[in-house]
Amino acid sequence: MSIDFPILAFIAVWFIFSILAQLNTPGIHRFDYFKVLPTYKFFSPRPVSKDFCIYIRGVTDDCKDNWTPLFYNKKQWWCFIWNPQLRLSKALNDLFDQLESFRNSADLLHISIPYLILLNSANAQIVLANNQCTHVQFMIGCYEGYNDTRITIIFLSNIHVLEIL
Amino acid sequence: MDHLNCFAQNSFLTLYLVICICAVGVLISAFEWLSMHKHFAAGGLFSWEIRRMGTHSTSFEKLAQWLFSYPNVLILFFIQITATITIFISSTNHILIGSCCLIIALSSILLNFRATEGISGADKMTRLIMIIGSISFFRSTPLVTSAGLIFISLQLILAYCTAGWVRLFVPTWRNGTDLALVLRQHTYSNKFVWSLTKNNKLLLKFVALFILFFECSFLICPLLSSTLFYIYLGCGILFHLSNAFIMGLNSFVWSFLSTYPALIWLHYYITLF
Numbered sequence A: 001m002s003i004d005f006p007i008l009a010f011i012a013v014w015f016i017f018s019i020l021a022q023l024n025t026p027g028i029h030r031f032d033y034f035k036v037l038p039t040y041k042f043f044s045p046r047p048v049s050k051d052f053c054i055y056i057r058g059v060t061d062d063c064k065d066n067w068t069p070l071f072y073n074k075k076q077w078w079c080f081i082w083n084p085q086l087r088l089s090k091a092l093n094d095l096f097d098q099l100e101s102f103r104n105s106a107d108l109l110h111i112s113i114p115y116l117i118l119l120n121s122a123n124a125q126i127v128l129a130n131n132q133c134t135h136v137q138f139m140i141g142c143y144e145g146y147n148d149t150r151i152t153i154i155f156l157s158n159i160h161v162l163e164i165l
Numbered sequence B: 001m002d003h004l005n006c007f008a009q010n011s012f013l014t015l016y017l018v019i020c021i022c023a024v025g026v027l028i029s030a031f032e033w034l035s036m037h038k039h040f041a042a043g044g045l046f047s048w049e050i051r052r053m054g055t056h057s058t059s060f061e062k063l064a065q066w067l068f069s070y071p072n073v074l075i076l077f078f079i080q081i082t083a084t085i086t087i088f089i090s091s092t093n094h095i096l097i098g099s100c101c102l103i104i105a106l107s108s109i110l111l112n113f114r115a116t117e118g119i120s121g122a123d124k125m126t127r128l129i130m131i132i133g134s135i136s137f138f139r140s141t142p143l144v145t146s147a148g149l150i151f152i153s154l155q156l157i158l159a160y161c162t163a164g165w166v167r168l169f170v171p172t173w174r175n176g177t178d179l180a181l182v183l184r185q186h187t188y189s190n191k192f193v194w195s196l197t198k199n200n201k202l203l204l205k206f207v208a209l210f211i212l213f214f215e216c217s218f219l220i221c222p223l224l225s226s227t228l229f230y231i232y233l234g235c236g237i238l239f240h241l242s243n244a245f246i247m248g249l250n251s252f253v254w255s256f257l258s259t260y261p262a263l264i265w266l267h268y269y270i271t272l273f
Helices: A004-022 A084-102 A113-129 B001-006 B012-034 B048-054 B057-065 B076-088 B094-114 B119-140 B140-168 B176-185 B191-197 B201-223 B226-247 B249-255 B260-272
Strands: A049-058 A134-144 A152-156
Touching: A004 B119, A004 B140, A049 A084, A049 A113, A049 B076, A084 A113, A084 A152, A113 A134, A113 B048, A113 B226, B012 B076, B012 B094, B012 B140, B012 B249, B012 B260, B048 B057, B057 B094, B057 B119, B076 B094, B076 B191, B094 B119, B119 B140, B119 B249, B140 B201, B140 B260, B176 B201, B191 B201, B201 B226, B226 B249, B226 B260
Parallel strands: none
Antiparallel strands: A049 A134, A134 A152
C-alpha cells in the first residue's frame, strides 16, 4: 500500500500535465524528454488542406533531367488495415513543417536537418538511377487533391553537387 | 449490456483487454515500419546519417550510433513484435505482461528520439497505454490497476474533448469547409467519398457538426445511462472505423478503441455509485 500512493500521485500529476499540454502552457514540452505528454489537436485548428509531394532531378552540365517523384504514394483499398504509405506522407508533411520554420533565415535553411534529410534522399535516388549526373535538385510541391491535380511548387532547393555514396 | 459489464467487474481483465487491443496496433505498426525498411537505410527518408548530427549527449550518442544505424534499428521493431506476441499468449503472468508493455513503451520512446517524422497521434496514445500497462501489471494491486484504467479513460476523454473544443470555435469547421479540405486530399480520402461530398455542402455540414457534437460532449459520456453510454461508444467505433476506411488512419482504430474497455470499466463503477 505504501508504494501505491506515490504511483497514484505520479499518475495524477501526469494527467494534470497532459491537460496543461493541451492548453499550450509555455515550456510544458521543454522537459518532456520521453515524449509522454500528448497533443490531441488532430486536424485543428485548421487542417492540412493540400497533398504534398516531393520531386527530384539529376542535373548535368548540359541538361537537366525530368522531375521524378522521390516516392510513389498510392493509397490502396486495404488502407483501413495496412497503410505504411501514410507514414511516408506524414514524414514529408513533418519535414516540410520543420523546413518552414527556417524560411526567414535563408543562411541556415540549407544546413538545416530537414533540408539535409531531403537532399540526402534525393542524392541517393539520383545515384541509384543515373550515375551520369553531376548535380541534384529537389522540389516540394502541393496540389488540391481530387479537386485539382495541378502541382504548385512551394519549395525549390539549390542545385547541389552529387555525392557518390 | 450485462455481458459487456461482466469483464468490467475485473480490473485486471479489463486492463489486459486494453493492452491486447493496443498490442494488435503495435504489431501492425511494427510490420508497417519493417515493410519500409529501405527508407531506414543510407539515403532513405528515415535514415540516421543526417539525424545523428542533431544528437548532442556523448553517452546517448554512443548508444544511438549503434542502435539507430541501419539495419540495427530494425531490431526495435522485431522486439516490439516479440513483445506483442508474448502479451497475447501470457494472460496470467502479470510480471511478464508488464515487462512486455515496458519494452514496447521504451522502444517507442527510442524510435521517437531517433526521428519524430512519420509518428502519429496513435503512436503517442499507444506509448501512454503501454507505460500505464507496465506500471499497473508490475505493481498488480487493485488500487494501481484502477488508477491506470481511470488514467486511460481520462486520456480518451481529453483527446476527444481537446480535438472537439479547439475546432468548435473555428467557423470553417462548423460549416463543413475544413472537412471538405480534408476529404479532397489523396492522402486522407478517396475518390468515391470526394465525389459524394464535393457538391453536398449540407451533408458536409451535418457530418462536421455531428463529429463536433460527439467530441465536445464526450466529457459527460461516462455519466450517462447505460443505453446512451453504449450509443456513444457505438458512434465512437463508427467514427474510428470510417476514419480507417476513408482516411486510412488504421493505427488510430487500435490505439483509441483499446481505451474503450477502460471507459466501460469506469462507467460500470460510476453507475454503481
